[in-house]
Amino acid sequence: MGFCQKIKGTQDFFDDNARKMRFIEDVASKTIKTYGFNEIITPIFENTEVFQKNVGEDSDVVKKEMYTFLDKSNRSITLRPEGTAAVARAFIENKMYATNQQLTKLFYYGPMFRYERPQTGRYREFNQFGVEVYGPSSPMLDSDVIISAFAIFDKLGLKNIKVKINSIGNSESRKNYVNALKKYFEKYIDSMCDDCKRRINTNPMRILDCKIDQNHEAMKSIPSIHDYLTIESKEYFEKVINILDANNINYEIDTKLVRGLDYYTDTVFEFYATNNDNLNIALGGGGRYSDMIKSMINIDIPGIGYAFGIERLMIAMDNENLWGQLITKNVVTIMGLDDISKEKSLILANLLRNNEIIVEMDYINTSMKTQFKLADRTNAKFIIIIGEEERNNNVVTIKNTITKTQETVKDIDVLSYLKERL
Ligand code: HAM
Numbered sequence: 001m002g003f004c005q006k007i008k009g010t011q012d013f014f015d016d017n018a019r020k021m022r023f024i025e026d027v028a029s030k031t032i033k034t035y036g037f038n039e040i041i042t043p044i045f046e047n048t049e050v051f052q053k054n055v056g057e058d059s060d061v062v063k064k065e066m067y068t069f070l071d072k073s074n075r076s077i078t079l080r081p082e083g084t085a086a087v088a089r090a091f092i093e094n095k096m097y098a099t100n101q102q103l104t105k106l107f108y109y110g111p112m113f114r115y116e117r118p119q120t121g122r123y124r125e126f127n128q129f130g131v132e133v134y135g136p137s138s139p140m141l142d143s144d145v146i147i148s149a150f151a152i153f154d155k156l157g158l159k160n161i162k163v164k165i166n167s168i169g170n171s172e173s174r175k176n177y178v179n180a181l182k183k184y185f186e187k188y189i190d191s192m193c194d195d196c197k198r199r200i201n202t203n204p205m206r207i208l209d210c211k212i213d214q215n216h217e218a219m220k221s222i223p224s225i226h227d228y229l230t231i232e233s234k235e236y237f238e239k240v241i242n243i244l245d246a247n248n249i250n251y252e253i254d255t256k257l258v259r260g261l262d263y264y265t266d267t268v269f270e271f272y273a274t275n276n277d278n279l280n281i282a283l284g285g286g287g288r289y290s291d292m293i294k295s296m297i298n299i300d301i302p303g304i305g306y307a308f309g310i311e312r313l314m315i316a317m318d319n320e321n322l323w324g325q326l327i328t329k330n331v332v333t334i335m336g337l338d339d340i341s342k343e344k345s346l347i348l349a350n351l352l353r354n355n356e357i358i359v360e361m362d363y364i365n366t367s368m369k370t371q372f373k374l375a376d377r378t379n380a381k382f383i384i385i386i387g388e389e390e391r392n393n394n395v396v397t398i399k400n401t402i403t404k405t406q407e408t409v410k411d412i413d414v415l416s417y418l419k420e421r422l
Contacts, residue, residue, distance in 0.1 A: 004393055005373070006120060007124070007125075007277065008124065009115075009116070009118035009123045009124025009125065010123065010124060010125045011123060011125070011311070012374065014265075016323075017314070019315070020314050020323065021127065021310055021314065024129070024156065024310055024313050024317075025109050025129065025146070025310070027152065027155045027156055028107075028109070028129045028152050028156075028308070029107065029109065030127075030155075031148070031155050032107045032131060032148060032152065032246065034151075035105070035144070035148045035151070036105050036323075037105040037106060037107040037131055037148075038105065038106060038107070038230075039106070039107055039108065039109075040087055040090060040106040040107070040108050040375050041108065041110075042083070042086045042087060042089075042090050042108065043080075043086075044079060044080060044110065044111065045053070045077050045078060045079050045080065046077070046078060046080055046085075046089065047075070047076070047077065047078075048066070048068050048076040048077065048078040049076075050078070050085050050086060050089045051066060051078055051080070051081060051082070051085050051086075052086035053085075053295075053296075054084070054089075054263055054292055054295075054296075055081070055084075055085050055261050055262060055263065056203075056261060056262025056263065057201045057262075058198075058199065058262065059203045059206075059260055059261050059262050060208065060260055061081045061082065061114060061260065061261060061380070062081075064070060064081075065081060065114040065115045065116055066078050066081050066113075066114070066115070067079040067081075067113045067115060073370055077232075077287045079113040080112055080158075081105075081112055081113055081114045082112055082128070082130075082261065082307065082405070083108050083110075083128055083130040083132070083307055084130070084132060084261070084263065084289070084292075084303075084305055084307075085263075085292075087106055087108060087130075087132045087255075087305075088132070088292050088293060088296070088303065090132060091104065091106070091132075091134060091293070092296055092297055094294065096134075096309070097134065097293075097299060097301055102136075103133070103134070103135035103136075103137060103196055104133070104134045104135065105131070105132075105133050106131065106132050106133075106240060107129070107130065107131045107132075107136075108128075108129075108130050108131075108132075109128070109130075109310075110127060110128070111125050111126070111127050112126055112127070112128050112130045113125050114126075117407060120258065120315070121281045121309070121311060121312045121315055122281070123311060125406055126309055126310070126311050127309070127310040127311065128307040128308060128309060128310065129152075129307065129308045129310060130286075130305060130306065130307030130308070131145065131148065131286075131305050131306060131307075132303055132304075132305035133301070133303065133304050133305060134293065134301050134303050135301075135416065136353035137236075137266075137288070137290055137301070137302045139236055139237075139239035139240040139242075139243060140239075141304060142240045142266075142267045142288060142304055143240050143243035143244055143247065145246065145286070145304050145305070145306065146165075146249060146251075146269060146306075147244075147247055147249060149163070149271060149284065149286075149306055149308070150163075150249055152308070153283075156313065156317060156322065157317070157320070157322040158273065158313070158316055158317065158320065158322070160273055160274045160275040160320075161250065161271055161272070161273060161274065161283070162250045162251065162252055162271070162272050162274045163232065163244075163249065163250065163251045163269050163270070163271050163272075164251070164252050164253075164254040164257050164269060164270050164271075164272060165240070165241070165244075165251050165252070165253055165254065165257070165267065165268070165269040166225065166253065166254050166255055166256075166257040166258070166267075166268050167225065167226070167229060167236070167237035167266050167267055167268070168205065168225055168234050168258055168259075168264055168265065168266065168268055168287075169225060169229045169230065169265070170232065170235040170265055170266060171265065171291070172230050172288070173225070173228055173229045173230045173233045174205070174228075174265075176228040177205070177223070177225050177228035178203075178204050180223045180227075181204040181205065181207070181222070181223065182200060182204050182229060184218075184222065184223055185200050185204060185207060185218060186200070188216065188217065188218035189218075191216070191219060192207075192210075192213050192216060192377075193210060193212040193213050195210060195212065196210050196212075196213055198358060203262065205258045206258065206260075208222065208256050208258045209258050209259070209260055211223075216394070219358065222256065224255045225255055226255055233266055236266055236267075237266070237267065240267055241253070250274070250275070251269075252388070257270060259285060259287060260262075263285075263289040263292050264287040264288065264289055265288055265289055265290040265291060265302075266287075266288045266290065267287055267288045268285075268286075268288070269285065269286060269287060269302070269306070270282040270284070270285035271283045271284045271285065271306075271308070273316045273319070275320075281312060282309075282312070283308055283312045283313055283316055284307055284308035284309060284312075284313075285306060285307070286305050286306025286307060287304065287305075287306070288302065288303070288304040289302070289303045289304065290302035290303070292314075301373050305419060315400070330357075330358060330381050330422050331358045331359070331360055331378045331379055331380045331381065332352060332357055332358065332359045332360075332380060332382045332383075332384060332418060333359070333360050333361065333371070333374060333375040333378060333380040333382075333383050333384070334348060334349050334359060334361045334383075334384045334386065335359075335361070335362070335368065335371040335372075335375070335383060335384065335385045335386065336361070336366065336386050336387075336389060337366055337368065337385065337386065337387035337388070338366055338387065339366065340388075340391065341387055341390070341391060342361075342363075342366065343388040344386055345361050345384075345386055345392060346361065348384070348386075348396070348411075348414065349361050351415065352414075352415060352418065355415055355419070357418060357419075357422060359379045360374065360380070361374075362374050367372060368385075372406065375401070380399070380401055381401055381422065382398055382399065382400055382401070382418060382422075383398070383399040383401060383422070384396050384397070384398050384399075384414070385397040385398075390408075394410060394411045394412075395408050395409060395410050395411060396411065396414055397409075398414070398417065398418075400421070
């Protein structure tokens with residue numbers, strides 16, 4: 001049966017769902033361009049090392065979730081599980097830092113692949129809208145990046161959004177914190193899950209993110225990263241928070257937020273819908289990554305960015321009933337009541353289409369009943385009827401399906417009549 005069944009964790013998008021997805025892409029791209037971002041389109045697959053090296057060997061994404069395969073020349077290829085490492089690869093390979101050393105702002109949109117356990121809002125193929133900025137480490141920039149995400153939420157109509165924010169410090173802060181965590185978890189580790197047992201040696205901060213042991217006794221009084229931040233990291237974080245305050249951003253400091261990808265430094269954050277009990281999953285997340293570019297080309301260019309899960313935004317918008325007229329098609333259906341009228345319908349249809357009006361027509365049937373069904377199915381706002389009488393008088397009949405009124409309109413006036421009303 002595989003030949004007519006989609007792969008687990010993937011989805012088909014059609015009709016309203018396809019329109020919803022494109023709507024979000026359109027709003028997000030238009031909004032982010034006002035923040036000075038330019039689009040980047042990178043390949044959907046990359047050399048496996050791109051993600052291995054940058055996302056981190058010990059992250060769940062690299063360890064368990066990548067779609068990795070050998071191509072016919074035995075090269076290890078990976079379907080991108082996220083955008084940040086791929087965009088950084090493109091930034092370096094195309095030497096974008098040479099033309100614009102000060103500030104490069106990029107956004108992207110497209111499918112990502114992770115072998116996760118599928119559930120609501122979690123898929124194996126999903127779409128992200130993401131942004132990456134290469135430029136100075138500046139609290140003002142961190143805050144503006146977060147504000148740009150809120151601008152997108154706002155334009156989508158999502159007003160009840162909170163950003164959970166934390167600082168995981170610079171490398172010095174983290175070194176101190178990691179030592180403290182190792183010491184703290186030592187007394188509990190025997191009764192913790194296998195992943196945690198491994199992470200206590202490889203990356204103890206990831207224990208904070210453990211789904212299996214989230215209610216374990218050990219999670220109750222974990223040392224806070226904020227007690228280990230260097231003065232520099234502490235001041236940086238305070239400035240970010242002050243700027244968010246000044247811009248009325250709804251934030252919550254979450255000292256346990258560490259994020260699942262290994263490249264982050266200092267500011268990290270995740271976005272949540274606040275009025276939605278059944279969607280306790282992040283709509284998006286991101287943070288600063290000051291060392292990624294340096295680790296690849298030894299030039300000190302810090303980065304910061306975030307990505308939204310489009311399917312999750314769709315669920316959040318569904319839950320708040322936000323679509324309204326946004327995705328309703330404004331279709332005109334033309335009915336020809338005999339063969340000659342049908343020919344006239346096609347000419348009129350294409351005149352209107354050339355003027356960006358969506359027009360549908362029945363190509364075969366001349367009966368009114370069947371053609372009304374098509375109008376119904378396509379949600380037509382206007383139905384144009386052409387029969388022998390209309391043809392003889394160089395007019396058409398136009399029915400407005402919303403006001404339930406009907407008017408006779410001269411052939412030459414049809415376009416302007418519709419333009420005024422659509
Ligand atoms: P991430 O938190 O792994 O971050 O993913 C960002 C968002 O993608 C999540 O908050 C969620 O909305 C969506 N997402 C992730 N996995 C799935 C899934 N299996 N199904 C549906 N949606 C999913 C990143 O990917 C980073 N690259 C973000 C970033 C950009 N950091 C800096 N720049």
